[in-house]
Amino acid sequence: MALQPTLAVVGATGSVGTVMLELLSSRRNVWGEIRLIASSRSAGKQLTCRGEQLTVAELTPEAFDGVDVAMFDVPDEVSLQWAPIVAARGVIVVDNSAAFRMDPEVPLVVPEVNREAVQYRPRNIIANANCTVMAMIMAIAPLHHEYGLRELVLASYQAASGAGQFGVDTLHDQLSKVAGDRMLGSRPGNVRQAVGDDLGPFPAPLALNVVPWSGALEPLGWSSEELKLRSESRKILALPALKVSATCVRVPVVTGHSIAVHAVFGSEVDAEGARQVLRNAPGVILVDDPESGEFPMPIDAVGTDPSWVGRIRRAMDDPRALDLFVTGDNRRKGAALNTVQIAELVAAELAR
Amino acid sequence: MALQPTLAVVGATGSVGTVMLELLSSRRNVWGEIRLIASSRSAGKQLTCRGEQLTVAELTPEAFDGVDVAMFDVPDEVSLQWAPIVAARGVIVVDNSAAFRMDPEVPLVVPEVNREAVQYRPRNIIANANCTVMAMIMAIAPLHHEYGLRELVLASYQAASGAGQFGVDTLHDQLSKVAGDRMLGSRPGNVRQAVGDDLGPFPAPLALNVVPWSGALEPLGWSSEELKLRSESRKILALPALKVSATCVRVPVVTGHSIAVHAVFGSEVDAEGARQVLRNAPGVILVDDPESGEFPMPIDAVGTDPSWVGRIRRAMDDPRALDLFVTGDNRRKGAALNTVQIAELVAAELAR
Numbered sequence A, B: 001m002a003l004q005p006t007l008a009v010v011g012a013t014g015s016v017g018t019v020m021l022e023l024l025s026s027r028r029n030v031w032g033e034i035r036l037i038a039s040s041r042s043a044g045k046q047l048t049c050r051g052e053q054l055t056v057a058e059l060t061p062e063a064f065d066g067v068d069v070a071m072f073d074v075p076d077e078v079s080l081q082w083a084p085i086v087a088a089r090g091v092i093v094v095d096n097s098a099a100f101r102m103d104p105e106v107p108l109v110v111p112e113v114n115r116e117a118v119q120y121r122p123r124n125i126i127a128n129a130n131c132t133v134m135a136m137i138m139a140i141a142p143l144h145h146e147y148g149l150r151e152l153v154l155a156s157y158q159a160a161s162g163a164g165q166f167g168v169d170t171l172h173d174q175l176s177k178v179a180g181d182r183m184l185g186s187r188p189g190n191v192r193q194a195v196g197d198d199l200g201p202f203p204a205p206l207a208l209n210v211v212p213w214s215g216a217l218e219p220l221g222w223s224s225e226e227l228k229l230r231s232e233s234r235k236i237l238a239l240p241a242l243k244v245s246a247t248c249v250r251v252p253v254v255t256g257h258s259i260a261v262h263a264v265f266g267s268e269v270d271a272e273g274a275r276q277v278l279r280n281a282p283g284v285i286l287v288d289d290p291e292s293g294e295f296p297m298p299i300d301a302v303g304t305d306p307s308w309v310g311r312i313r314r315a316m317d318d319p320r321a322l323d324l325f326v327t328g329d330n331r332r333k334g335a336a337l338n339t340v341q342i343a344e345l346v347a348a349e350l351a352r
Helices: A015-026 A074-087 A111-119 A131-147 A160-178 A190-195 A224-237 A270-281 A332-351 B013-027 B078-088 B111-119 B131-147 B162-178 B188-195 B224-236 B271-279 B332-351
Strands: A008-012 A035-037 A047-050 A052-055 A071-072 A092-095 A126-127 A149-156 A244-245 A256-266 A283-287 A307-312 A321-328 B007-011 B035-039 B048-050 B052-055 B069-072 B093-095 B124-126 B147-158 B242-247 B257-265 B284-286 B307-313 B321-328
Touching: A008 A015, A015 A035, A015 A047, A015 A160, A015 A332, A035 A047, A035 A052, A035 A160, A047 B188, A071 A074, A071 A332, A074 A092, A074 A126, A092 A332, A111 A131, A111 A224, A126 A149, A131 A149, A131 A256, A131 A270, A131 A283, A131 A307, A131 A321, A131 A332, A149 A224, A160 B162, A190 B162, A244 B257, A244 B321, A256 B242, A270 A283, A270 A307, A270 A321, A270 B271, A321 A332, A321 B242, B007 B013, B013 B035, B013 B048, B013 B162, B035 B048, B035 B052, B069 B078, B069 B332, B078 B093, B078 B124, B078 B307, B093 B332, B111 B131, B111 B224, B111 B332, B131 B147, B131 B224, B131 B257, B131 B271, B131 B284, B131 B307, B131 B321, B131 B332, B147 B224, B162 B188, B224 B242, B271 B284, B271 B307, B271 B321, B321 B332
Parallel strands: A008 A035, A008 A071, A071 A092, A092 A126, A149 A244, A283 A307, B007 B035, B007 B069, B069 B093, B093 B124, B147 B242, B284 B307
Antiparallel strands: A047 A052, A149 A256, A256 A321, A307 A321, B048 B052, B147 B257, B257 B321, B307 B321
16 A cells, blocks of 8 residues: 555535535645546546546456555445445445445444444445435434433424435526426426426426425335435434424425434423533534524535524423424435545544 | 395405415305405405306495405404404404404414304404414314324425415515526525515525515514414314414425424324324315325315315324324305305304
8 A cells, every 4th residue: 555545435426426526626635646536437527536637447356456455435226235345345435325324344434423333344345325315414413412412303304415416407407497387386286287298207396386295115115215204313323213204395494404403302401501512512513593594505515515503492381302404415425525524534544 | 134145255356365266266156245345445346156257245233234254364453453343333344463462352263174153253353263273173083083293393394375366476476586596405595595575474585495484573583473373263263271382384386385384282192093083073174195205295285175184194103193294275165255254154154
């Protein structure tokens, strides 16, 4: 290994991969060579990273010769197939898919919350958390350490880019179709007519609508996204009995997942105490002054690193419960940034 | 009094008033004369109701001579001043403002839930519930009767028209400004720049955003809308100790308020039993087949009478809790329709 480890970015041409390259270009550099890898469809493309022009290589086992750390942002089934192949070659894989998150031999890491978990990785794979979990857990973890978390009731407001660039393009296409017709949204079905069949990755029109569905259908009517909020929160916080109920909803926002959180703790809470905890929490920005119009919103959080937290209130009927609202950039901390942060933890370890 | 009572519509030219006139024109007629009343600014306007051309009269005490029932849709402060004046003249006032809802001598009525409450009205005033409360309570009341409600955790997805026609116009104006620019929503502040200062009745841009605020600032960081969800639910369901936590959020939807509901009951629940209760509930339509893309959404619920309910799941970690999603037309059942229904209850009583 060189003094600075070699990094591979797998899925470099995708929506999150693009943000990974931006982050690698703007953060303090810890890497020697950076190698870009993607499917055969994208191989040969030229991309810029750290001011260098790089050619995308095709995803083959040999492409990882000499690589120390690989960040994967590819569909679950591609990770499921390729991460073990790459890990078996001695590469430490940081994977942003859902394929390995619940594997007991794969740590699920949010550096501000459980950075120590990165060290136990018998499969040479480290998982990155779901983008909706991420925004929320950044605010909840420091509150848990102060008050002892018992239960979460969550409702999400998820952006189109959670479904990739196809989701973003679909939302923009639909907005162009509905803008300018002032009668749309006032009669049943007229938005459906205007939007037509171009639903993209969504089960219904997203423009002028909210769609209470995200992910795949799981047993008992749950969506996969809702179950991830439960299982991943439990794993990251090391609270296997945490009670979690979530309803996941897609909204016509480009980027920035928001979550309305009702959190019940083991001890009494107070709103000002919670604000003080969050003011001191890493990766969190407190925006909580409704009188001045300050609350967390996607149009402000997009393109920034932290989770934006506000609307902090102690529940009227439960001195142990807090209500709050969180927004985070689902492509940055929710995906690319956290993956890069984990990879940097590994780089620091390798450099020792 | 004539065989058919005389009705006055106060605020006839407003956003909700317009829906009232549509409903009076399409429902089985129980009214003799219908009189339209508004502020001096709108007096003299011609409007159509039941196929008749009517001239809007100015709001004066004498305008109510011979009137039996008056439906008010005006700002709180106008109701506060005028409803008692009109009621003192023997007119039964059905008021859609928040001015009297929590007055113990004013019943707060949702006919499908507590129609008997209409009879105790010592002030001659009957109040109509808040539009967000309405969509939710239609689904929750029948479940309460089956399982015994203890607690609600609510997150709302509220449409622009909840802030009146000014809200709708503002959303359409903003959509026209942001549509067509595919970079908007991907960088911090660029939606704010595109929208400019035309925020209308909202504290922040609504297009491509969600705004976790609705109503006025109340103590301890709560919004008035959030506190209404608590106090009005308690009053309508006659559950003064009901635990309620709500976070109210405005979304870029024209009409149709949605609510993610986590409801905890006194006895064990099951999702299929809850679906059966809701199939038989008046004023409710069950849309709960995620596999076929069937869930409640504003683009389908707008312009219809019932509350659309779906995404019904028993909580994974609490056999006494249900998670569900509700959407209702905030201008119809959430405002005009319920007011008309209450007025019709009074008309039936007067006809006996």
